[in-house]
Amino acid sequence: MTKSPIEFLASRLRRSRPARGPGDAPARAVGWSSAIVVLALVSTAVVVGVGSADSNSRTAEADAWLPTSKRNTIVHVNGTTGQVDGRIPLGAPTKGPLQVVQEGDNVLVLDQSTGVLTRVDPAQLTVARTTTVEGGAGQYLASAGDDVWVVDQVKGSVQPVDPLTLANEAPPIDLGTRPLGAARADEDGVLWVLLPQNGEAVPIVDNAPGERVKVGEPGSVLKLTVAAGRVAVVDSRAGTLVVLSADGEGMTLRLPSGLTRADPAKVLVPASQVGALVPILATDTGAMVIAHVESGVVQAVDLDIAKTAKYGEPQAHNSRVYIPDHATGELVVYDTSTAKFEEQIRVTGAPGELNLHSKGDRVWVNDQENYTAAVIDEEGVCHLIDKDKTQVPTPSPTVTPSITPSPSGPPSEGTDTTTPGPVDTDTVDPDPDPPSDPPSDPPSDPPSDPPSDPPSDPSGDPPSDPEPSASPPSDTGEPSDPPAPTVTVTVTAPPADPPTTAPPESTPPPTTQAPEPSDGPSATDTEKPSGDPSDDPSGDPSDDPSDDPSDNPSDDPSDDPSDDPSDDPSDDPSETPTSATPTKTPTKTSAKPGSTKPSTTSAKPTDPPDDEQNPPGKPKAETGTNKITVEFAKAPRSNPDHYELEGAPAGSTVVPDEAPAKGPYRFEVRNLKCDKDDEYSFKVVAVYGSKRVPSAASPAVRPCITPTTPKNVKQVRDNHQVKLSWTASPGATKYQVTWKGEGSAPDGSEEVTGTTVTVKKLKNGAEYAFTISAVNPSGKSPAAKVTVDMTPPKKTLNVHHNRNNGVDVGIRNDPTSDSGGRAGAIPDGYKGNITVHCQTKGSTERRADGTGGSSAIWDKVTFKGTNGWVSDVYIATSNSGTNKFSSELWECE
The missing domain is CATH 2.60.40.10 (Immunoglobulins)
Known part of the structure; x- marks a missing residue:
């Protein structure tokens, strides 16, 4: 079949792109081959309604596909600029929520209300294939590389799906219990499924369930997350985080006891994280724990929960934790490196379910019911996104793509891969607007082809938008800690008018209580000159950062009072301190998505000197x-x-x-x-x-971190026992040793305080899998693994008391002379070597030479290729003819 120029160039681009692993650096630049594809894609834009300036960017680590259920579309966003450069109408009406799974050139969309599964072709900007998954609503996708599964929580089954044809790849996997919990895949492609009723997690490997792992008590509220490619389970009631591993026991962290006092149903964790930090937030108590799944280090801080807040799953990225507030459409930002809450980031400014996920070095924020989204880069700079933008940048001023959506083009079969995306379980409008409807607030500017980059002001500096934040009354009505200060968040957004669901610019944004005062600038407050004397109203030379090198904002932003907007009591001109901790409400506005100039903050009178005596921030x-x-x-x-x-x-x-x-x-x-x-x-x-x-008290934590895995494990086997030894793990107070035997061999476990253990009563002839974990009050290390083969070691001994009298020594099939018959014989007079494997008891035999030796012990032997049993009276063992086992030989089972 002859490929069109578009298909040919797109396929060449896909083949030439190297595979990316979880640790690969995100793609930022687009090669020359992408420019060729751009020209071909413009013609496709005329068919589907919008075009793209860059095919490669649609699958780069820095970019993402975001759904809008009301428009029945997904849009491609450039993560560097926040620009929408591609839109794909999904065809069939959707009810939402929409789950988008993407990796490489493969993009799958599942309507979780209707069960409609769609594969789109990002190179062609078309719907390639659509089907309806069996079971309909209430299902979600999980994926790892080329493997895709549809998880049916109600039926308790996992269905493997071909990501290209969307057909079932294998029969559904019935896990025998329902309902199922969450399911996530680790970096090795193992799908882990929670079984809350059993307190277990089960791995799916090669479309078959593996051995279940205990992760909590039966019926516990368990939360599943992925961090740095590792799947982990949080049981907040038990106060544990268990890292799962398909090839052995993973790390177990004991979380601070403050988390165990929260309602487990109100404890939130992210679905997945790029980094190794896992933020765990209790929305009823404000306890937040940040656990590192590789080092075992745990951080803890307490938030001040606003009564009006409705927090969602937090997302950790680099040193910051972003917490969505669904009540206000804002993000609470906590910087773990400075132990401070930064200025809140306004995304939509309206109530709605903000879904966060990280990809590469970006955090993406999306409300499927709102036309505004956001992307936050590795420096913490936020770019607002107008998903309802009617035009996109074009690669040539002579070609203008159509701005009217039209039916999708023909299906395109490409080489697709998948990666799991966030599972959004939000409730959305059951009667979405049809795809062809324009926004309720149409653009006031005439249609045009805007430049691919947002315009800058005459000074040459990029535009920045003051970030809104507001503070509702405290829970008690009494004066509380000051809210987060006013800072400037750099916003780069596509030129367009505000989304229809966002409040107008003149309308004050919804308020939320800042969880903790932030006394220094955020990482995005980079445009204010640190040397501007107007920034330091106190005029105190001791606060001049030039006096002390440690005050360099690049080292510690909190050291520079000139960058501390919270020092400005004019945030609320009516502010009257009533206690050591005054309450004030800063007034701020934010630039609309699509605006090219930031809106201005309210005017502020001159600050008084810093003469208050306030407590430090919460530790x-x-x-x-x-x-x-x-x-x-x-x-x-x-x-x-x-x-x-x-x-x-x-x-x-x-x-x-x-x-x-x-x-x-x-x-x-x-x-x-x-x-x-x-x-x-x-x-x-x-x-x-x-x-x-x-200050307020810090959360209580333990003075320890989880020990490292024991190393240099050695074994010394003996009859029915093995002695294990290892190198001590720093910080370990004891060691947990477990073993599992094959077949009928018994399992067991033992705890020791030293670095050796002798395990007895093992079954000879069986193989055992041993694990050794270092333990202290903070948790348990990943296990060291060792296999112990209890097959008896064979010995080379001599035959004795075998007279040269024409009577041979029989090699029996069974350890008795009464039944079983012969397997062979040792010739009379032979007194040479014979291989002996082990000993057991059988019939009592007496030597025929009259020396008086008798015994019920039989030796399992191999003689010149013949295997069988010979009475121990004819083998030169240490206890031959005494009716006792010999120490140099093990017992047979």
């Missing part, structure tokens, strides 16, 4: 080996003499004794003991002369 606690690190944000609008730490137990050491007023804002509590299950909480005190103002 973050991080676990370590026999130590705990406490980090905090400096006291806002204050100039304390220094900071001190309270709560260190007797015998411990606090380093430093006091933290300077200009930072760094951290303490280490050393010489803590990890040999028992103790947790420690601390307060940071701001010292103002004789006055001491303490």
Whole structure:
């Protein structure tokens, strides 16, 4: 079959693109071959309604496909610019939510309300194939590389699907229990499915279920997540995070006890993470734990939960944790490196389900019911996205793609692969607008072909948008910690008018309480000159970053008061301090998606001097080996003499004794003991002369991290037993040894405090799988594995008492002379070597030479290719003819 020029060039591009692994660097640039495909794709745009400036960018790690259920479309977004450069109408009406699974050139879309599964061709911008999965609604997709499964939670089954034809690849896998929990694939392509009723997880390998792994108590509320390619299960009631491994026991982390007090149904984890950090958020208590699935380090901080907030699954990326607030369409941002809450990011500014997922070095934020989305880069800079944009950049000014959607082109069969995307279980409008309907708020600008990059102002600097944030009243009505300060978030968005569901620019955004004051600029506040004297209303030379190299914003942004908008009490001109912690509500607006200039913040009067005496920010606690690190944000609008730490137990050491007023804002509590299950909480005190103002208490954590895997495991086997030894794991207080025998061989486990164990009563002739894990109060290490083969070692011995009298020595089929018959014989007079495997008991035999030896012990032998049994009275063993087993030989089973 002859390929069209479009198909030929697109297929060449797909073949030439190297495969990417989880750790590969994200693609940022597009090669010269993409430019060729661009010209061919423009003609396709006339058919489907919109075109793309770059085929390769649609499958790059920096880009993503985002669904809009009301428009029945998915759009391709360039992750670097936030520009929409491709749109595909899905054809059949959708009810949503839509789940998008993408990897490489393969993009699958599942309507979870109707069960309609669609494969689109990103190179052709067309729907390639559509089917309806058996079972209809309530299902979701899981994928790993070229493997795709449809998981039916109600039926308790997993159906393998061909990602190209969408046909069933194999019979459904019935897991024998229902309902099923979440399912995710790890970096090895193993699909893990939760069985909450059993407290287990089961791996699917080669379309068959493997051995189940216990991850919690039966009936527990279990949460499944993927971080750095590892699948992990969180049981918040038990306070554990279990990392799953198909080839052995993974790490088990014990989480801080503060998390166990939360309602398990209100504990949220992300579906997947690019990095190794897993944020765990309790939306009822505000406890947030950030666990590292590779190092075992745990961080803990407490949020101030606003009554009006409706938080969604958090997403950790680099050092920041992003928490969506569905009530306001904003993101709460916590920077783990500085222990501070940064300025909240307004995405839609309207109630709706914000879904977050990370891909490459980007975090994507999408509300399927809203036309505004966002992408956040590795530096924390947010770019707003107008998904309802009617035009896209074109590669040539002489060609204008159609802006009117039309039916999809013919199916295209390509080489597709898949990767799991977020499973969105949001409730959406059951009667979506038809795809051909224009936005309810049509663009005011005439249709044109805008440039591919957003315009800049005359100064040459890119436009930036002040990021909105607002603070509702505190839960108690009393003065609370100051809200997050006003900062400028750099927003690069496609030129267009605001989405129809977003409030107009003149309408104040919904409010939400900032969980924690942020006293320094966010990572996106990069456009303010640090040397601008207007930024430091106090005029205090001690606050000049030039006086102290440690105040360099690149090292610690919180050290530079000139960048601290929270120092400005004019955020609310009516602010009247009523306590040491005043309450104020900053007024901010945000640029609309598509605006080319940022909106301005409200005018602010001159700040008064920093003469308040406020407490430091709420501390973050991080676990370590026999130590705990406490980090905090400096006291806002204050100039304390220094900071001190309270709560260190007797015998411990606090380093430093006091933290300077200009930072760094951290303490280490050393010489803590990890040999028992103790947790420690601390307060940071701001010292103002004789006055001491303490912070809130940090979450309580243990002074330990999970030990490393035991190494250099050695074994010494003996009759019915094995002695194992290994190198000690730093920080381990004990070791857990487990074994599983093949067939009828018994399983078992044992705990020891040393680095050796002798396991007895093993079945000779069987093979055992042993695991050894290092344990301390913080959890259990990944297991060291060793296989012990209990096959008895054979010995070469001599035949004796065999007279040269014409009577041979029989080799019997059974260890008895009463039945079984002969397998062969040892010639009379032979006293040479014979191979002996093991011994067992049988009939009692007496030597024929009259020497008096008798025994019921029989030896299993091999003699000149003949296998069988010979009475021990004729073999030169140490206990030959004494009716006792010999120590040099093992017993046969």
